[in-house]
Amino acid sequence: xxxxxxxxxxxxxxxxxxxxxxxxxxxxxxxxxxxxxxxxxxxxxxxxxxxxxxxxxxxxxxxxxxxxxxxxxxxxxxxxxxxxxxxxxxxxxxxxxxxxxxxxxxxxxxxxxxxxxxxxxxxxxxxxxxxxxxxxxxxxxxxxxxxxxxxxxxxxxxxxxxxxxxxxxxxxxxxxxxxxxxxxxxxxxxxxxxxxxxxxxxxxxxxxxxxxxxxxxxxxxxxxxxxxxxxxxxxxxxxxxxxxxxxxxxxxxxxxxxxxxxxxxxxxxxxxxxxxxxxxxxxxxxxxxxxxxxxxxxxxxxxxxxxxxxxxxxxxxxxxxxxxxxxxxxxxxxxxxxxxxxxxxxxxxxxxxxxxxxxxxxxxxxxxxxxxxxxxxxxxxxxxxxxxxxxxxxxxxxxxxxxxxxxxxxxxxxxxxxxxxxxxxxxxxxxxxxxxxxxxxxxxxxxxxxxxxxxxxxxxxxxxxxxxxxxxxxxxxxxxxxxxxxxxxxxxxxxxxxxxxxxxxxxxxxxxxxxxxxxxxxxxxxxxxxxxxxxxxxxxxxxxxxxxxxxxxxxxxxxxxxxxxxxxxxxxxxxxxxxxxxxxxxxxxxxxxxxxxxx
Numbered sequence: 343x344x345x346x347x348x349x350x351x352x353x354x355x356x357x358x359x360x361x362x363x364x365x366x367x368x369x370x371x372x373x374x375x376x377x378x379x380x381x382x383x384x385x386x387x388x389x390x391x392x393x394x395x396x397x398x399x400x401x402x403x404x405x406x407x408x409x410x411x412x413x414x415x416x417x418x419x420x421x422x423x424x425x426x427x428x429x430x431x432x433x434x435x436x437x438x439x440x441x442x443x444x445x446x447x448x449x450x451x452x453x454x455x456x457x458x459x460x461x462x463x464x465x466x467x468x469x470x471x472x473x474x475x476x477x478x479x480x481x482x483x484x485x486x487x488x489x490x491x492x493x494x495x496x497x498x499x500x501x502x503x504x505x506x507x508x509x510x511x512x513x514x515x516x517x518x519x520x521x522x523x524x525x526x527x528x529x530x531x532x533x534x535x536x537x538x539x540x541x542x543x544x545x546x547x548x549x550x551x552x553x554x555x556x557x558x559x560x561x562x563x564x565x566x567x568x569x570x571x572x573x574x575x576x577x578x579x580x581x582x583x584x585x586x587x588x589x590x591x592x593x594x595x596x597x598x599x600x601x602x603x604x605x606x607x608x609x610x611x612x613x614x615x616x617x618x619x620x621x622x623x624x625x626x627x628x629x630x631x632x633x634x635x636x637x638x639x640x641x642x643x644x645x646x647x648x649x650x651x652x653x654x655x656x657x658x659x660x661x662x663x664x665x666x667x668x669x670x671x672x673x674x675x676x677x678x679x680x681x682x683x684x685x686x687x688x689x690x691x692x693x694x695x696x697x698x699x700x701x702x703x704x705x706x707x708x709x710x711x712x713x714x715x716x717x718x719x720x721x722x723x724x725x726x727x728x729x730x731x732x733x734x735x736x737x738x739x740x741x742x743x744x745x746x747x748x749x750x751x752x753x754x755x756x757x758x759x760x761x762x763x764x765x766x767x768x769x770x771x772x773x774x775x776x777x778x779x780x781x782x783x784x785x786x787x788x789x790x791x792x793x794x795x796x797x798x799x800x801x802x803x804x805x806x807x808x809x810x811x812x813x814x815x816x817x818x819x820x821x822x823x824x825x826x827x828x829x830x831x832x833x834x835x836x837x838x839x840x841x842x843x844x845x846x847x848x849x850x851x852x853x854x855x856x857x858x859x860x861x862x863x864x865x866x867x868x869x870x871x872x873x874x875x876x877x878x879x880x881x882x883x884x885x886x887x888x889x890x891x892x893x894x895x896x897x898x899x900x901x902x903x904x905x906x907x908x909x910x911x912x913x914x915x916x917x918x919x920x921x922x923x924x925x926x927x928x929x930x931x932x933x934x935x936x937x938x939x940x941x
Contacts, residue, residue: 345437346378346470347430347454349444352641353475354380357443360480369429377433381444385423385430386415386456388508403520403938407513407930413505415456431461441487443470446699447649448913449856451493452500469493471699473647474706475640496699499913506905506926507533513930514896517937522890529887530868531896533905534831534853534861536888539870540897541835542822543880543888552818558582562752562809564594567796569745569752569807582811589748594807597751598744599799605735607690608764610653610841611702611727614855615828617648620723622825626876627716629824629859635720636703642717643708645724647700649856651848653841654696655704660687667729669707676729676767685732696845698914704728726767733764743799747807756796821877824862831858834903849910850903892940893933 346361348354354371358364362374370379392399394410417427434440440463444450458467467490472483514531523529558579560571576582610616617636621627627635636648663685667677705725713721737760745752762769822830830836832851853861865871870884880888891897905926911917 343433343437344376344439344441345433346376346441346443347434347457348378348380349383349450349453350641351380351382353443354378356475356643357470357480360477361484369426370433377437378443379430379433380426381430381453381457382423382426384453384456385418385427386453386460387418388504389414389416391512401516401520403517406517407509407927407934408516409509409927409930413508415460417460427457427460430457434458434461434463434465437463437465439465440467441470441484442467442490445649446471446473446647447856448496448500448503448854449649451496452504455497466490473700474645474708475643476706476708479706495915496913498919499909502912502919502922503909505923506909509923509926509930510896514933517934518890521937521940529890531887531891532861532864534857534902535864536891536897537835537852537899537902538827538831538861539865539880539884540888540891541830541899542827542865542871542878543885545819545822546880546885549818549821554815554817556813556815559812559814560585560589560750560809561812562589562594562747562807564745564805564807565797565799567743567754569594569743569754572751572753579811579813585750586809586811589750589807589809592748593804594745594747594752595804596743596745596799596801599741599801600744601739601741603737603739603760605737606763607688607735608730608733609727611655611691611704611731612724613651613653613702614648615651615832615858616653617703617720617723618828618859619825621720622823622828622876624723625716625719628862629828630863631716632720633856633859635717636724639713639717639721639724642710642712643706644710644713644717644721646704646706648703649854650700650703651855652697652700653702653845654693655691655701656694656697657692659701659704660685660692663732666705666707667732669709670705670725670729671709673725673729676726680729680732688731691731730764730767733767734761736763736765737761741796743796747809754796758795821879823876823878825876827862827878828858830899831861835899849907850900852899852902852906854906893936895929895933 346354346357348357358371358373358376358378361376361378363371363376363378365372367377370377372378389410391405391408393414393416394408398405398408417424440458442451442454442458444454468487469490469492470480470483471488472479510533511531514536515529518529518531519527556579558576558581560573560576560582562569562571571585573585576585612620614633614636618627618629618632621632621635622629633648636645639645640648664681667680670677703724705721705728710721738757739760740755740757742753742755745754759765820826831853832848834850834852865884866873868883869881870887871878872881873879888897895901905922908917908922912919912922
């Protein structure tokens with residue numbers, strides 16, 4: 343008998359339906375030579391300190407650092423989990439072969455391998471690796487099952503991550519609680535959680551300590567168009583007034599008109615982080631809400647695997663694109679112009695070198711039914727991004743008008759859309775009450791709305807104008823929103839707008855796309871941060887915790903990003919998990935010594 347183990351009952355049912363395992367048994371489905379069972383996410387976890395040494399149950403300085411000679415796993419103490427595990431163990435011990443059907447990612451690999459390890463499975467194991475739960479994808483996956491050994495490094499990376507979090511989290515939490523809180527409250531510290539909190543606290547400190555300062559800008563209005571002085575900002579009012587006096591009463595002369603045509607590519611396809619960012623901007627969904635919604639869409643076969651960190655597709659998806667577009671029944675008006683055409687194969691969409699385990703999030707093209715209102719919103723974002731990727735570029739015309747008055751140079755610019763191209767896909771969304779321009783967040787405008795269309799100017803023309811010296815005050819940085827915090831986590835705290843540069847920095851981001859939402863939720867649950875409308879603020883408890891931690895290793899986003907890079911290297915087989923854990927153990931020992939010696 344072949345035993346298949348999935349991560350959830352709903353996924354097990356989809357797989358069993360394709361395999362013909364249609365007899366319901368206690369804790370599994372059977373038929374056609376298969377037994378399909380399931381976990382409920384994690385059934386096993388790393389042992390707790392007192393499982394290694396009863397003396398470690400008591401929080402004492404003398405126990406630190408706690409570093410077990412060998413880490414072990416145990417069942418989570420939950421009656422439902424224990425009952426299901428006993429069923430799984432019986433099936434596995436009698437199996438001829440096991441097929442690991444866990445989610446195709448690091449966490450899914452860890453969950454299933456721990457269960458197989460705990461169950462004492464001895465038979466051969468193969469891996470089902472799929473990016474969607476459609477019948478076609480499941481059948482294709484079973485036709486190309488892969489040996490378990492192909493995913494050994496993926497498991498080692500997941501195991502190193504779990505052990506690293508245990509080592510740092512448990513030791514640092516006990517250390518700081520005993521040293522600074524005297525057991526009055528638990529000071530929870532985590533490998534990713536603490537640097538994330540530190541970023542929010544640091545931003546708030548910048549806001550609180552910000553001292554506004556005035557600056558002046560010289561502008562003038564000619565033919566109802568506002569021109570700005572090329573001198574930029576003035577630090578003193580006197581300097582600006584001097585120039586204002588020079589241009590007042592003079593004529594404005596147009597010295598040059600340049601028009602340049604350019605192209606704008608369609609926005610990138612979604613990875614999990616960019617989808618969470620977009621949903622927070624447009625709908626104020628939390629990162630956790632977006633993850634739950636896109637996970638549900640995946641399980642309903644509407645979209646592909648969501649826990650991804652690439653915005654590219656692999657080349658083997660290209661032949662499937664026409665069928666996917668044809669399956670988007672609600673978008674026939676948008677897909678009709680693409681039907682029967684030779685679809686572009688842009689390197690900005692298809693690039694094997696940018697895809698590892700999974701490609702970007704796209705619709706499957708399968709019929710979509712029974713979606714909630716919020717699921718429809720998320721699905722619409724994913725579907726329109728995918729359709730737009732195969733539309734022509736948007737052609738824009740940028741006009742720059744130069745002028746002079748009283749020997750002072752001025753400039754004005756405007757943009758107009760010559761051919762909307764892919765923007766058509768989002769314009770129809772606006773007219774139907776759906777989200778519009780993909781770049782239009784709470785602080786940005788679409789080109790249709792935000793850019794001036796200039797009247798026609800001729801070089802050499804002149805006339806009266808109305809100069810003015812405008813006083814403006816500098817403003818403090820904005821508080822993080824979940825959208826901007828996710829971007830900061832992705833780039834280890836650095837502000838990066840350029841897509842290519844952001845891609846290069848993802849390796850050093852803190853946390854994984856699939857875990858960042860949980861980290862933010864943990865900060866809320868522990869009362870370290872709070873939310874007002876979209877903005878995130880540290881609580882006094884959060885500020886106090888970061889103020890207490892003098893050990894830079896624990897709160898540096900850059901150092902945490904270096905650890906993340908090493909975990910990715912373990913996953914790719916270019917770094918040893920044992921070396922990574924030895925480094926962490928040495929670091930934990932150093933932190934204990936440093937904190938205990940603090941004055």
